[in-house]
Amino acid sequence: MRAFLCPGETMAKTSETPVAGAGPGSTFRDKLYTSRTLILPDSGRALVVLKQRVSVPATDAEALDYLKTNEEFELLQE
Numbered sequence: 685m686r687a688f689l690c691p692g693e694t695m696a697k698t699s700e701t702p703v704a705g706a707g708p709g710s711t712f713r714d715k716l717y718t719s720r721t722l723i724l725p726d727s728g729r730a731l732v733v734l735k736q737r738v739s740v741p742a743t744d745a746e747a748l749d750y751l752k753t754n755e756e757f758e759l760l761q762e
Contacts, residue, residue, distance in 0.1 A: 709741040710748060712757040724750055 714720070714733045722731040722738070724746055731738050731747055738757070740747040751757045 709739050709744075710751075711737055711739045711760045712751045713737060713760055714757060716756050722750075 714736045717733060718736050720733045722733065723729070724731065726746055729746075731740065731751075737760075738751065740751065742748075752759065
């Protein structure tokens with residue numbers, strides 16, 4: 685897939701440094717796919733898996749419950 689930019693636009697860059705205000709959370713490894721979009725059954729919210737990883741904040745009980753009880757994901761120790 686190729687992205688096209690308008691003159692004067694730049695692509696966003698990823699950073700390894702934590703985002704200010706981002707709280708602690710949990711990261712899970714997807715055992716089956718390197719990328720996909722998960723739709724949570726109760727709320728219909730989307731979680732994005734990139735590079736076999738999906739991270740959720742510690743306060744997101746619905747996402748944590750879904751990922752912990754689904755055998756396609758494994759909690760990573762950080």
